[in-house]
Amino acid sequence: MKENILIVEDEFIVANDLKIKLTKAGYAVCGIAASVKEAEQLIDKHKPTWVLLDIFLLNDSKGTDLAPLLAAKNIGFIYISANTNQSVLETAKATNPYGFLVKPFREKDLLIMLDIATQKHQHNLQIQQQREQIFRTQLEGLAFSRGSLEDNTKKLPAIIQNFIPFDVLRIILPSRAVTDHIAFARTGYEEYQTFIENDFAALLGTGGRDFAQNKADLLDLGGSELLRGTDYRRTLLDDIFEKQLSAHFRLLSRISLTLKLKKGPCTLAFYSRNEDTYSENHLNLLRRSSASFESMLQHLTEDKSGVAPVRRDAQLKKITETKAPAVETKFDGIIGKSRSLLTVLDQIDMVATSPTSVLITGESGTGKERIAQCIHKMSPREKNALVVVNCAALPSNLVESELFGHEKGAFTGAIDRRIGKFEQANGGTIFLDEVGELPLDAQVKLLRVLQEMEFERVGSNKPIKVDVRVIAATNRNLEKEVAEGRFRLDLYYRLNVFPIFIPPLRERKDDIGMLVKSFIDKFAQKTGRPVTGISTGAVNQLKLYNWPGNIRELEHFIERQVLIKGEGIIEQISVPQSASGAVVTQTAQQTPAGSFKTMEEMEAEYIVQVLKSCQGRIGGPGGAAEILGLPTSTLHSRIKKLGIKREFSAD
Numbered sequence: 001m002k003e004n005i006l007i008v009e010d011e012f013i014v015a016n017d018l019k020i021k022l023t024k025a026g027y028a029v030c031g032i033a034a035s036v037k038e039a040e041q042l043i044d045k046h047k048p049t050w051v052l053l054d055i056f057l058l059n060d061s062k063g064t065d066l067a068p069l070l071a072a073k074n075i076g077f078i079y080i081s082a083n084t085n086q087s088v089l090e091t092a093k094a095t096n097p098y099g100f101l102v103k104p105f106r107e108k109d110l111l112i113m114l115d116i117a118t119q120k121h122q123h124n125l126q127i128q129q130q131r132e133q134i135f136r137t138q139l140e141g142l143a144f145s146r147g148s149l150e151d152n153t154k155k156l157p158a159i160i161q162n163f164i165p166f167d168v169l170r171i172i173l174p175s176r177a178v179t180d181h182i183a184f185a186r187t188g189y190e191e192y193q194t195f196i197e198n199d200f201a202a203l204l205g206t207g208g209r210d211f212a213q214n215k216a217d218l219l220d221l222g223g224s225e226l227l228r229g230t231d232y233r234r235t236l237l238d239d240i241f242e243k244q245l246s247a248h249f250r251l252l253s254r255i256s257l258t259l260k261l262k263k264g265p266c267t268l269a270f271y272s273r274n275e276d277t278y279s280e281n282h283l284n285l286l287r288r289s290s291a292s293f294e295s296m297l298q299h300l301t302e303d304k305s306g307v308a309p310v311r312r313d314a315q316l317k318k319i320t321e322t323k324a325p326a327v328e329t330k331f332d333g334i335i336g337k338s339r340s341l342l343t344v345l346d347q348i349d350m351v352a353t354s355p356t357s358v359l360i361t362g363e364s365g366t367g368k369e370r371i372a373q374c375i376h377k378m379s380p381r382e383k384n385a386l387v388v389v390n391c392a393a394l395p396s397n398l399v400e401s402e403l404f405g406h407e408k409g410a411f412t413g414a415i416d417r418r419i420g421k422f423e424q425a426n427g428g429t430i431f432l433d434e435v436g437e438l439p440l441d442a443q444v445k446l447l448r449v450l451q452e453m454e455f456e457r458v459g460s461n462k463p464i465k466v467d468v469r470v471i472a473a474t475n476r477n478l479e480k481e482v483a484e485g486r487f488r489l490d491l492y493y494r495l496n497v498f499p500i501f502i503p504p505l506r507e508r509k510d511d512i513g514m515l516v517k518s519f520i521d522k523f524a525q526k527t528g529r530p531v532t533g534i535s536t537g538a539v540n541q542l543k544l545y546n547w548p549g550n551i552r553e554l555e556h557f558i559e560r561q562v563l564i565k566g567e568g569i570i571e572q573i574s575v576p577q578s579a580s581g582a583v584v585t586q587t588a589q590q591t592p593a594g595s596f597k598t599m600e601e602m603e604a605e606y607i608v609q610v611l612k613s614c615q616g617r618i619g620g621p622g623g624a625a626e627i628l629g630l631p632t633s634t635l636h637s638r639i640k641k642l643g644i645k646r647e648f649s650a651d
């Protein structure tokens with residue numbers, strides 16, 4: 001079925017031209033709006049399935065302001081704008097559009113983008129419906145489960161987390177139920193601390209009266225509510241308990257739903273440390289799932305067993321002592337429990353099993369390649385190849401032949417047929433590392449492959465079809481690259497279907513302790529030196545440093561410490577003092593007395609020195625590669641391996 005499209009565009013000629021093109025291609029155009037207000041009216045009236053949305057509209061209104069309404073109504077949208085400055089692109093990206101077309105555009109590009117976008121939207125809607133169905137079945141499963149109250153309550157937070165993310169979840173129950181308050185605070189991937197009744201108030205050091213008042217207010221809410229930013233902060237002004245709760249767990253937003261149980265109202269309150277975790281979509285999901293929540297909670301809180309409530313309360317308390325299985329088993333080799341890493345793990349879990357393209361962004365050394373490996377391993381393609389392509393190290397004249405292969409004699413030097421990376425990855429996954437470094441002409445070819453999964457080897461015109469899942473990564477700001485004309489917008493949208501951002505280590509210092517312990521074990525084993533641990537004081541020292549080279553830098557640093565210490569527990573540590581992020585390796589003065597620099601440290605220092613002397617230029621005449629007598633690609637991979645910051649290299 002062809003889509004019913006609303007055009008939101010204030011330039012009449014452009015809008016009319018669009019209408020003609022779309023109608024000719026078989027789409028129905030239900031209207032043209034010149035402002036957000038007009039668009040809202042036409043959406044109500046004509047119920048379009050798609051919207052083409054200009055950004056700067058009549059009466060100073062902005063297309064991006066319409067996006068939340070479109071998302072809430074599950075209407076797909078694509079931006080069309082002549083303005084591609086970085087802040088416009090960033091605001092547009094935050095609204096999750098299906099695409100962005102820069103005016104003027106070719107008719108063909110519009111129709112291809114619309115075609116891909118509508119397929120993707122259909123697919124997303126189907127997945128969403130299936131997920132919702134699973135969610136409701138799991139909730140209702142608890143209602144009919146024969147498991148003990150303890151077992152069922154233990155399963156609850158993990159089931160809910162998959163659909164409605166939270167850092168803290170509170171269930172405020174009618175006072176005549178078996179307990180009147182259960183709270184779960186997330187402490188690990190599938191680890192929660194459970195608080196029953198007044199445990200929660202005791203944790204926060206709040207008086208019983210404030211706690212009781214807060215519970216009563218939440219039960220009185222009725223319906224559903226989404227509070228974030230200033231709206232959430234306003235509720236803290238006259239609610240002492242909520243204020244202490246928010247301060248203790250650093251909470252910034254709340255979404256709630258009040259239900260009707262037989263014994264009275266019950267409110268579910270979800271809290272997040274991020275201001276923008278919750279959207280209208282979550283509210284809608286909560287509303288649509290209220291019957292399933294009600295039957296599950298009815299079952300969990302009714303005292304059918306004949307066991308006195310006090311006894312059941314004691315049973316529930318046992319839950320707080322149960323430990324969930326280690327996360328590392330599921331997310332192979334990914335260490336850490338910080339809130340921001342847990343968000344990344346949730347995203348991996350969400351996307352791994354589907355064929356969706358993923359774009360991983362984050363500074364150098366944050367673990368992008370590690371995450372890509374993990375997604376591949378958790379996908380149904382696990383048994384097939386994961387082919388890694390370092391786009392920065394591809395010689396520009398050979399990009400095409402590396403990616404798509406070549407026939408014998410295709411060009412001087414092509415002495416044999418060569419199978420390209422896309423063919424090698426058939427049935428599996430291709431990981432395009434440092435995709436932001438790809439030259440523009442190669443970007444065009446990559447786009448075509450991503451759209452059609454079809455290409456020809458260089459020197460052949462026989463098309464080859466492949467089935468490859470694409471994961472790309474970059475430490476560049478791609479929006480900026482697009483705005484400055486170095487990266488194609490259409491390719492950006494093709495890759496950015498499911499973005500995962502990995503925060504730098506300095507923003508997740510909670511992970512440092514676990515990472516350090518695992519690196520000590522790894523290097524103690526590798527080097528045969530019996531170093532067994534690290535003191536808390538030394539870990540705290542490590543937390544004071546900014547880690548500009550992120551986990552890779554921390555890993556190298558611990559490797560050196562294991563060599564220096566040789567055995568026992570690392571008690572003293574000397575970390576680089578600079579918070580500016582400019583330190584790559586320890587300087588001579590910072591090297592602990594009696595120890596020597598490793599070869600890697602010296603090599604890194606030397607490379608940095610050379611890079612500085614040629615203003616960071618790696619390739620070309622007078623570049624660092626020439627001075628060092630190394631092929632450019634080898635130097636790129638040494639730079640990566642040694643954790644040398646990008647700021648030292650300009651290309």
Ligand SMILES: Nc1ncnc2c1ncn2[C@@H]1O[C@H](COP(=O)(O)OP(=O)(O)OP(=O)(O)O)[C@@H](O)[C@H]1O
Binds near residue numbers: 334365367
């Ligand atoms: N969460 C983690 N737990 C344990 N080790 C990690 C984690 N994240 C990254 N590492 C380790 O840190 C090092 C750097 O990771 P990786 O190469 O994946 O980073 P990257 O972001 O791809 O870097 P670049 O942008 O330079 O390519 C690797 O040795 C990797 O194994």
